Amino acid sequence: MVRSQPLPSRLVAAVTGVLVLAACSATPAAPGSSAAGATFVVATAGEPDTLNPVLNYGVDGASLIFDGLVARDAENALVPALAAELPTVSGDGRTVTATLRSGVTFHDGSPLTAADVVFTYRAVLDPKVDSTLRSDLDMLTAVTAPDPATVVFSLKYAYAPFLQRLTLGIVPAGVLDGQDINKAGFNRQPVGTGPYEVESWTAGDRLVLAANDSYWGGRPANRKLIVAFVPDDNVRAQRMRAGEFDAAELAPKLAAGFDNAAGYTVQRVSTADYRGVMLPFGSAVTGDLAVRRALSVGVDRAAMVTGILAGAGEPAFGPIPPTSEYADPATVGRASADTAAATALLDAGGWVPGADGIRARAGVQAAFTLMYPAGDSLRKELALAVTADARKIGIKISPEGLTWDAIDTRITKDALLMGFGTPYDPDFVSYKLFGSKFAGQGYFNPGSYRSPIADKALQDGRDQADPAQRKAAYATFQQQLVADAPWVFLTYLKHTYVVKSGITGVSPRVEAHEHDVANSLWWNIHTWTRQ
Structure with a gap:
């Protein structure tokens, strides 16, 4: 989950960034001039922790700095890359x-060889490297290079979506070999094969990318890309309206404000990105099954989609999107709140209403804190909606907007309005987010959900090659999540972007949760031009 990181030091940098970026984009070049389309400035809420693919940057492709062996086209179908x-x-x-494309070079001019691919995958598998991707490749026993143009992957078992794992960006062995990858300067000033190379990265402010004129896929149509990091949604919208950005991701309601504004277009992009409330199992309240189930049926998802998302989304009942062939329709519930069913569950669980309407059991009040990132207006609104719905069934929620640093220290104890999701294979994300072996490991299963049934289903889903068997396994997994309610799934989003008029080449595709520097609307920005 890419996080926006509103640190105090970033506030100063952001103010400075207003002036710098305004100089870059507030006065667009005249159409047809030599400067027209030379620089694009885009704004995103989140800033990556690293630019190294080995450490989880842009692993699903479209990182703009790196290429994998394969990539995804506008329909998310796999196509050859390196x-x-x-x-x-x-x-x-x-x-x-895999046979490598000939003639590919890294940004430093060194040639791509099979040794670079071998190094990249071995680095992910190296236990000394803090790569969150290692479990994604636990089926991999060896990566070898029989010659400079050939790479062979040996698997423990047939893993159906393995080719999809080959979107991982390839790093140059000659630059990183012998270094501590966890601390390498490469992580902030990397060398890749992609359409852009890193010119500079000012933490909390912006990332500047320059065109790679030797790009194997063809020289980029524009000379430079500036990615501005603006964690506060409202500030990002104000700066978009002031003309500082060519494109920006905005919360649905904020984006809707540009629908009738001259000089802008609004893109509402289909996604597999869901929002939900993660409920820690270690709490006497959120760890109680009756409370979790009651919340799941007591929230009004339909009202959230209509009111908070301005229609740019749909109700969510699980982590596998309705568009997936693996989605189980039997797990789709009622979109509107079922208050009667919720109160019946709490009554049966022994939670008795007090004089103030808040329920309690054995001296413990049905109350808990719900955290959300302070600068995320959408999550704030969802948290407030959940709070109001919970109050109707006798559960007291205290919403609290925090920095990510503060959230980090509390995610195993307090509920959190989280976001995840992928339009690719169901093994991606869910295996780590709901698997027992990842309980309490940062943002992987922070609530410590443990279910032998879900574990087996997730493992079967990745072990089986037969599509029917995989579909059955993921149906079992989804049904178990409904039974256990470790999350209260709320909505699937449409990612909403505002783009200046006159820009051509914009090609939306179904997006995952991760959509900041990588995998956003600007996944193909190297082909964008101005009219």
Whole structure:
């Protein structure tokens, strides 16, 4: 989950950034001039912790700085990237062979070889490297290079979506070999093969990318990209309206304010990105099954979609989006609140209403804190809506907007309005977010949900190659989540962006939760031009 990080030091930098970015974009070049389209300035809420793919930057492709062996096109279908063609899979599914595209060079001019691919994947698998991707590749037993243009992946078992894991950006072995990857300067000033190279990164302010004229996919249509980090939604909207940005991601309501504004277009992009309330199992209140189930049926998802999302989304009942072939329709619940069912669950669980209407059991009041990132207006509104719905069934929620640093210290104890989701394979994200082996590991299963049934279903889903068996496994997983309610799933979002008029080449595609510097509307910004 990419996080916006509103640190105090960033406030000063952001003010400075207003002036710097205004100089870059407030006065657009005249159409047809030599400067027209030379620089694009986009704004996002989140700032990455690193720019190293080994450490989880842009692993689903479209990082703009790196390329994987494969990439995704406008329909999210796999296409060759650094591989000359889609890698081949052996009959037993346990050997995958990739042949590299010839003539590819890194930003420093060094040639791409199979040794770089081997180094990248081995680095992810190295226990000394703090890569959150290691569990994504636990089916991998070896990566070898029989010659400079060939890479062979050996798997423990046939893993159906393995080719999708080959979107991982490739790093140059010659630059990183022998270094402590966790602390390498490369993490902030990387060298890749992508359409842009890093010119500078000012923490809390902006990332400046310059065109890679030697890009194997063709010289970028524009000379520079500036990514402004503006964690506060309202500030980002104000600066967009002031003309500082060519494109910006905005909360749905804020984006709707540009619908009739001259000089702008609004893009509402379909996603697999969900929002929900993560409920810690260690609490006497949120750890109680009756409370969790009551909240799940007692929230009004339909009202959230209409009111908070301005229609840019749909109700969510689980982590596998309705558009997925693996979605189980049997787990879809009632979109509006079922207050009667919620109160019946609490009554049966022994939670008795007090004089103030708040329920209690054995001297413990049905009350808890719900955290959300302070600068995220959408999560704030969702948290307030959940708070109001919970109050109607006798549960007291105290919403609290915090910095991510403060949230980090409390995620195993307090509920959190979280966001995740992927339009790719159901093994992605859910395996770590709901698997017992990841309980309490940062933002992977922070609530310490443990279910042998869900664990087995998740493991079966990644072990089985047969589509029917995988579909059955993920149906079991989704049904178990409904039974246990470790999260109260609220909504799937449409990511909303505002783009200045006159920009061509914008090509929305279904997005994952991660959509800040990488995988956003600007996944193909190297092809954008101005009219």
